Amino acid sequence: MKRKRSYSKITRQALSILGKLIRVGRVERGMTAQELADRAGISRTTLYNIEKGAPGAEIGTVFEVAALVGVRLFEFDDRTLAMHNARLDEKLTLLPKSVRHSRQEVDDDF
Numbered sequence: 001m002k003r004k005r006s007y008s009k010i011t012r013q014a015l016s017i018l019g020k021l022i023r024v025g026r027v028e029r030g031m032t033a034q035e036l037a038d039r040a041g042i043s044r045t046t047l048y049n050i051e052k053g054a055p056g057a058e059i060g061t062v063f064e065v066a067a068l069v070g071v072r073l074f075e076f077d078d079r080t081l082a083m084h085n086a087r088l089d090e091k092l093t094l095l096p097k098s099v100r101h102s103r104q105e106v107d108d109d110f
Contacts, residue, residue, distance in 0.1 A: 007055055016053035018066065023051040025069030040065050 007015075026036050037047040042061060050057050050065055066073055074081060 005055070011055070012053070015055055018062070018071070019051045019053035021071045022062075022066055022069055025066075025071050026051075029069055031069070036065065036068060039068055 026033070031039075033044050033047050033051075037044045040047065040061065042065070046057055046061070047065065050062055063073060076084060
């Protein structure tokens with residue numbers, strides 16, 4: 001039996017807000033749930049769960065649905081997003097590839 005994952009209150013609220021923003025965007029564009037689901041390549045049930053704020057949908061699917069109804073996930077235009085993405089790539093290049101906890105105790109008693 002699969003154990004149900006628990007999410008923090010903040011995560012649940014964020015999912016609820018995003019789902020409502022997607023629904024508002026869909027309705028303001030005069031799209032039915034079936035039309036949006038068809039455009040996104042998902043079932044109407046999946047769209048319903050996204051709009052309800054259920055945590056099970058793939059993040060790429062949620063981002064695609066949000067984009068289709070005009071919900072901006074970041075407060076940047078395309079050019080600024082690309083620059084921000086490039087800066088993050090540079091930063092990640094400078095950081096270690098992985099993080100490991102030290103197994104030996106450090107002797108700092110000089």
